[in-house]
Amino acid sequence: MTAGRTRWLFASQLGSQFDDGGQIMLIEARSVFARRPMHRAKAHLLLSALRHRARELGERAEFHRVDNYAEVVDGRDDLEVIDPTSWSARRFVRKRGIAVLPSRGFVTNETDFGEWAASRGSSRLLLEDFYRDMRVRTGILMEGSAPAGGSWNYDHDNRQPPPKNAATLGLAPWWPTEDDIDDEVRSDLDQWSSEGSVRLVGEDGPRRFAATETEANQALSDFLDYRLADFGRYEDAMLQGDWTMAHSLLSAPMNLGLLDPREVVDAAEARLRAGEAPLNSVEGFVRQIAGWRDYVWHLYWHLGERYPAQSNYLRATTPLPDAFTSLDPEQITANCLRETIDGMRRHGWAHHIQRLMVLGNWALQHGYDPVALNDWFVDMFVDGTPWVMPANVIGMSQHADGGIVATKPYASGGAYINKMSDYCGSCRFNPKVRLGDDACPFTAGYWAFLDRNESRLARNGRMGQSLAALRQLSDREAVVDQERRRDSW
Ligand SMILES: Cc1cc2nc3c(=O)[nH]c(=O)nc-3n(C[C@H](O)[C@H](O)[C@H](O)COP(=O)(O)OP(=O)(O)OC[C@H]3O[C@@H](n4cnc5c(N)ncnc54)[C@H](O)[C@@H]3O)c2cc1C
Ligand code: SF4
Helix, strand or coil: CCCCCEEEECCCCCCHHHCCCCCEEEEEECHHHHCCCEEHHHHHHHHHHHHHHHHHHHHHEEEEEECCHHHHHCCCCCEEEECCCCHHHHHHHHHCCCEEECCCCCCCCHHHHHHHHHHCCCCCCCHHHHHHHHHHHHCCCEECCEEHHHCCCCHHHCCCCCCCCCCCCCCCCCCCCCCHHHHHHHHHHHHHHHHCCCCEECCCCCCCCCCCHHHHHHHHHHHHHHCHHHHCCCCCCEECCECCCCCCCCHHHHHCCCCCHHHHHHHHHHHHHCCCCCHHHHHHHHHHHHHHHHHHHHHHHHHCCCHHHHCCCCCCCECCCHHHHCCCHHHCCCHHHHHHHHHHHHHCCCCHHHHHHHHHHHHHHCCECHHHHHHHHHHHCCCCCCCCHHHHHHHHHCCCCCCCCCCCCCCCCHHHHHHHECCHHHCCCECCCCCCCCECHHHHHHHHHHHHCHHHHCCCHHHHHHHHHHHCCCCHHHHHHHHHHCCCC
């Protein structure tokens, strides 16, 4: 902290890792909530976290509730910031000459990533290479110069389907207790909505995600004690009666800056060393945070601000349907999609495989506009941020960059969903059927997607087998025609 300066902290910088002592400024700007429709649980969490932080800091913090940042910031020359997390916020602070300190909140820093990326020359920036380099540089899960357990990757032990006939994993998480700040937030949101200054979607409450550092640490301990051991094997499993499975629910507190991801990773490694969690789970969890989370953060800057707008390799232009924009499960028959959208409506959250293989897969098959989808994910998820989305949505899930982030599209039919979940048993459609009244829209949609993009995907060696199977389909034309006409899904 530079003497005489006030540190302006953003809503992604609310934990003690961003506080070096000294005077703090927090701004609650209504315009942030008014840009586009936002999930009500997300608006609630952001406001609750900011207001809790202001109360914790007491007289050390100036807390402004205004319409926009410029009202408070313009004309001041005493401010410093820790580099913020979006292109627009970085532009805003630099344009005003505000002192900028290096970013925090990730396991690796931007300089190290820049050096690593430069050292790769023209080679692809693969997650697996970044992840191994990170492990060596940080010593996380290392035994000397070798990876703990002798292998870098335990994916073969993970990705199991859910236990047969189980309605839930029985690993219900700890939940925060709301207080007077949450009551005030709820009534403010009611008022802002009725005035028409914000457009909120979905349900708000009870609050399920940590809004303070104390709550975040409680959520972390609960995960380490009760779910980390099963995290690995059920990482990709889905059960309609269990919306949290063995996941950590820590993305929101980490993205609010309430937890230091390095400390989270170290705490998981300590459970391994104490014999309290298996290596496949701990490695899988470390890979998600120090691997994927850091990797997509660095790619956000590396790929550039125009990466989303310039990426539409599959020429996808379909607008998002009302069932998505209004989070209305009543408009959806497909059980997997209906349950996922319903979970989003209730919580502003879905777990990874629902995001990738249900929502993302569906959007990919139906050619939803990638930028509109990217913005929808930012606005509708409690953990949605501008930096996390481009690599995940534009790159990984929609293949809109033609293969920079993922070597092939994450498209699959109902067989995958059937294997990894219990959704299909009570669905009106049949995952094995591609033609007729019972045809599963994911199964038939998969073939229609391949048909529509055949010529572009033919350039991708990894799609050879799928395209060969498409060409052998006896009813290809009928399936494609059926999906073109489909009005109920
Ligand atoms: C289409 C799509 C959209 C996504 N949107 C978001 C988002 O808005 N915000 C967000 O933080 N993550 C997002 N992710 C990544 C991941 O799905 C979520 O981080 C995770 O589901 C959050 O739940 P959790 O904390 O219980 O995670 P866990 O399953 O417990 O995983 C542990 C942590 O790993 C990190 N992580 C895992 N995978 C990723 C990833 N691909 N990218 C970044 N971090 C990762 C998260 O910080 C997460 O908390 C998205 C992934 C996809 C495919
Ligand atoms: S049958 Fe198809 S639409 Fe229904 S739940 Fe299974 S994958 Fe989803």
